[in-house]
Amino acid sequence: MISISYYLWVSAWLFVTGAIGVLLRRNALIMLMSLELMLNAVNLSFMAYARMLNDMGGHVFVFLNITVAAAEAAVGLAIILAIYRTKETVDVDHLSLMQH
Amino acid sequence: MFVDFIIVLVKAGLVIFALLNLAGLLTWAERKQSAVMQDRVGPNRANIGKLTLGGLLHPVADGIKMITKEDFIPEGANRTLHTLAPAAALFPALVVFAVIPFGDTLVLFGRAIQLQVAQLNVGIMYIFAVSSLAVYGTMLAGWASNNNYSLLGGLRASSQMISYELSIGLSILGIVLIYETAMLDEIVRQQGELLWGFIPKWGIILQPFAFILFLGAALAENKRVPFDMPEGESEIIGYFVEYSSMKFGMFFLAEFVEIIIVSGLVTTLFFGGWQVPYLHATGEVVGFVWPFGLGAWHLPQWLVALIQVGAFAIKVLIGCWILLVVRWTLPRFRYDQIMHLGWKVWFELALINLLITAVVVLLVT
Amino acid sequence: MEALLFWIFSIIGVTCGGMVIWNRNPMGSAIYLVVTMLCLSGLYALLNGAFVAVLQVLIYAGAVMVLMLFVIMMLSMRPEGAPREGSMPVWIAAGVIGLIVVLRIGALFDFGRPPDAVDEFGTIQGVGALLFNTYVLPFELISVLLLIAVIGAVILSKRDAQ
Numbered sequence: 001m002i003s004i005s006y007y008l009w010v011s012a013w014l015f016v017t018g019a020i021g022v023l024l025r026r027n028a029l030i031m032l033m034s035l036e037l038m039l040n041a042v043n044l045s046f047m048a049y050a051r052m053l054n055d056m057g058g059h060v061f062v063f064l065n066i067t068v069a070a071a072e073a074a075v076g077l078a079i080i081l082a083i084y085r086t087k088e089t090v091d092v093d094h095l096s097l098m099q100h
Numbered sequence: 101m102f103v104d105f106i107i108v109l110v111k112a113g114l115v116i117f118a119l120l121n122l123a124g125l126l127t128w129a130e131r132k133q134s135a136v137m138q139d140r141v142g143p144n145r146a147n148i149g150k151l152t153l154g155g156l157l158h159p160v161a162d163g164i165k166m167i168t169k170e171d172f173i174p175e176g177a178n179r180t181l182h183t184l185a186p187a188a189a190l191f192p193a194l195v196v197f198a199v200i201p202f203g204d205t206l207v208l209f210g211r212a213i214q215l216q217v218a219q220l221n222v223g224i225m226y227i228f229a230v231s232s233l234a235v236y237g238t239m240l241a242g243w244a245s246n247n248n249y250s251l252l253g254g255l256r257a258s259s260q261m262i263s264y265e266l267s268i269g270l271s272i273l274g275i276v277l278i279y280e281t282a283m284l285d286e287i288v289r290q291q292g293e294l295l296w297g298f299i300p301k302w303g304i305i306l307q308p309f310a311f312i313l314f315l316g317a318a319l320a321e322n323k324r325v326p327f328d329m330p331e332g333e334s335e336i337i338g339y340f341v342e343y344s345s346m347k348f349g350m351f352f353l354a355e356f357v358e359i360i361i362v363s364g365l366v367t368t369l370f371f372g373g374w375q376v377p378y379l380h381a382t383g384e385v386v387g388f389v390w391p392f393g394l395g396a397w398h399l400p401q402w403l404v405a406l407i408q409v410g411a412f413a414i415k416v417l418i419g420c421w422i423l424l425v426v427r428w429t430l431p432r433f434r435y436d437q438i439m440h441l442g443w444k445v446w447f448e449l450a451l452i453n454l455l456i457t458a459v460v461v462l463l464v465t
Numbered sequence: 466m467e468a469l470l471f472w473i474f475s476i477i478g479v480t481c482g483g484m485v486i487w488n489r490n491p492m493g494s495a496i497y498l499v500v501t502m503l504c505l506s507g508l509y510a511l512l513n514g515a516f517v518a519v520l521q522v523l524i525y526a527g528a529v530m531v532l533m534l535f536v537i538m539m540l541s542m543r544p545e546g547a548p549r550e551g552s553m554p555v556w557i558a559a560g561v562i563g564l565i566v567v568l569r570i571g572a573l574f575d576f577g578r579p580p581d582a583v584d585e586f587g588t589i590q591g592v593g594a595l596l597f598n599t600y601v602l603p604f605e606l607i608s609v610l611l612l613i614a615v616i617g618a619v620i621l622s623k624r625d626a627q
Contacts, residue, residue: 002471005574007508010475012570014482014501016563021486024559026550029491029537033498036529037482040505043521051512051586052579059587060595060603062509062517066524067607071614073529077536078621084540085624181496221588225519232527236499239531243492243538255538262531282589 007048014041028083028090032076039069103211111217115197123356124159126420130356131158133421134428162349169345174246177342181244186343186350189237192230193357199223200364201285203374203409204381207401215374215409216285223284224276227365228269231321235261237354238330238339245342254339256435257323257330263442264327267317270450274310274457275303275369288373292380298391300377303370309453311370317446318365320438322358324423326430327438363419371415374408381405471511478504491537495530502526514587 014037021034043062050058084090128143132155135142146157173182203215220226235258242254279287293301304311320327331338340351367373378388387399399407433441481504484497502525509518551559585591596604 001468001578002511003578004576005571006471006475007512008574008576009567009571010479010508012567013479016567017479017482017486020559020563024551024555025486027491029533029540030486030494033491033494033533034486036498036525037485037501040502040525043517044505044508047509047512047514047517050514051582052576054580054583054586056586056591056595057600059514059517059592060600062514063520063592063596064600064603064607066520067611070524070529071611074532074618075614075621077532078618081536081539081622090540178492181492220515222515222519225516225523225589229519229523229527232523232531235527235531236534239534239538240496243534251538255535258531258535262528265527 004048004052008045011041011045011048014038014044026091026093028080028092028095031092032073032080036069036073039065107213108217111215112198115202115217116194119194119197119357119360120353122360122420123353124163126356126359126424127162127352128156128159129421130424130427131155133424137425137428166346166349171345171347174342177246178244181240182342183347185237185240185244186347186354187237188240189234190350190354190357192234192237193354193361196227196230196361197364199226199284200368201288201373202412203405204289206405214285215405219283219285222282224272224282228265228272231268231361232262232265234321234354234358237351241343241351242339245339247342249337250339250341253330253337253341257339260323260327260330260435260438260442261321263439264317264320264446267442267446267450268314268321270447270454271310271313271317272369273454274307277454277457277461278303278306284368284373288368288375291372292375294391300372300375302372302375307370307453307457309449310457311366313446313450313453314369315362315366317450318362319423319426320442320446322355322362324355324359325427326432328432329435329438359420359423360416363416363423366419367412367415371419373415374412376407376411379404379407381408467511470507474504474507474511478508492534495534495537498533499526499530502530512587513582516587516589516592 018034018036018038018041021037022031025031025034043065046058046062046065050056050062080090083095087095089095132142143155143158146155146161147153148157173179198217199220201214201216206213206215238257238261239254242251242257245251275287276282279290281287281290287303291300291302295301295305299305319325323330340348343351378390380386380389381401381404385396385398386401386404388397390396478501481497481501485494485501488494488497502521506518506521506526509521
């Protein structure tokens with residue numbers, strides 16, 4: 001009933017939303033969250049194509065993608081924590097120069 | 101199609117009805133059980149016109165009290181999150197029961213109805229996924245109270261919960277390895293098979309160590325004694341200190357529903373679910389089939405289904421009672437002891453159990 | 466039925482996705498992101514991907530977002546009164562460009578209804594068979610990657626010993 005194109009439209013919307021978030025927001029935590037949004041959009045795209053081509057390789061790739069995103073979120077948050085301890089801010093405009 | 105939908109709705113309604121009522125009854129049972137163990141009388145004051153019914157009206161009195169109390173939101177707190185947190189705590193607890201089978205097939209008007217709300221291929225993983233959502237209720241409650249001590253209590257509670265989720269998952273994997281399926285009704289059906297001709301293949305016989313590990317990890321995940329440091333009751337400020345009336349009631353109810361959930365899971369995975377040994381509801385003989393060729397007793401199908409549902413209910417009630425008794429037996433652990441246990445002891449034991457199970461399964465087949 | 470569920474999940478998902486980047490408070494953004502991930506899990510379930518749908522809730526909504534909420538709470542960020550970054554014209558321009566990009570991407574799609582799924586599609590057994598036979602190398606590499614991430618996160622967030 002629902003053609004695959006609709007799922008891909010939703011994926012495109014979410015990806016562009018995430019991209020705008022990464023480009024326009026300055027708070028490092030919200031930038032990380034927009035990045036997760038982009039990864040989720042790509043996962044939806046993979047699942048839609050896997051359903052269309054009846055190939056479960058798409059599911060396997062989504063599994064690996066989710067795992068990589070989890071690892072990257074963990075390390076990214078640890079970096080943000082370490083930065084906040086010394087600089088008391090997570091505004092990336094203030095963090096962009098390597099000053100002490 | 102439409103009839104299937106109605107059947108699922110009726111099953112779901114029955115399950116939620118039974119869960120909430122049993123949770124209310126458990127609040128009374130806990131207080132009476134603690135009274136019996138501590139050699140005192142327990143609650144016996146709530147009455148309707150001098151009729152006390154042994155304190156059974158206390159849950160009703162508690163409910164009325166909680167509904168009619170003033171519901172306040174602390175100043176400066178996030179109103180949406182403060183209201184959302186109790187719902188986020190109760191929702192996962194109720195929804196887990198969707199995949200627990202409470203009976204075998206019931207043949208009604210020529211239609212075979214599975215006595216399980218949802219037959220998912222990924223049944224066990226669904227349980228892990230939904231119970232990992234339970235952390236949100238705790239965290240949001242701690243954050244949304246605008247209270248430093250609540251926030252610390254919420255962080256303590258949620259770090260304890262996520263530490264023990266790992267051990268829960270690993271201890272169940274041994275069961276999945278042995279029964280070679282993640283569908284809970286398949287696991288229960290396979291527990292009806294006989295080992296060496298007369299011992300039913302219950303999970304407790306095949307994986308006794310995993311039973312102990314799962315029970316401990318599930319107790320820690322649900323913040324029950326001996327792991328109830330986050331609530332602490334009389335010692336330390338918990339994460340629901342700023343909650344009153346029905347919101348606190350929902351947290352309270354969520355904890356008791358989780359007791360039933362743990363008991364239901366232990367019954368399904370380790371004690372055969374609705375299986376009564378040697379009783380079959382489908383197949384060529386409907387009724388008891390005794391081992392060693394001792395013959396068979398035939399019974400009508402609806403009676404067999406009823407006996408099986410009754411067996412499930414009795415097993416769950418015994419499990420709940422054991423969890424209540426544990427609460428009044430053991431002292432509570434300190435927070436650093438809980439975290440040390442979760443990451444350095446329980447996790448390793450669950451891994452070792454999985455390794456040994458895998459080796460044994462490989463050697464046997 | 467499937468159409469109704471699809472529209473509910475997609476509209477809620479896209480709206481909450483927009484609120485993630487629009488909200489000024491990181492806490493609110495995180496909650497909206499959790500709701501978005503749950504809606505996406507529903508969409509995966511509609512696409513017959515039962516295993517991946519449960520995995521999304523288990524890992525993403527149940528662990529990754531919990532970690533983010535932890536960090537937000539520990540850093541105690543409360544910029545409720547903070548102005549939104551970027552002025553309004555910048556956001557409007559970004560919105561227009563984003564809309565044009567989505568429409569250009571969308572013009573590439575011309576797919577119809579998917580074929581009927583076989584019984585084994587999206588089950589644990591199917592994904593497991595692929596993971597341990599065809600894709601076993603990425604599977605092993607992922608476990609090494611997770612080990613590296615765990616060690617890295619612990620080292621980065623350790624306080625310097627006095």
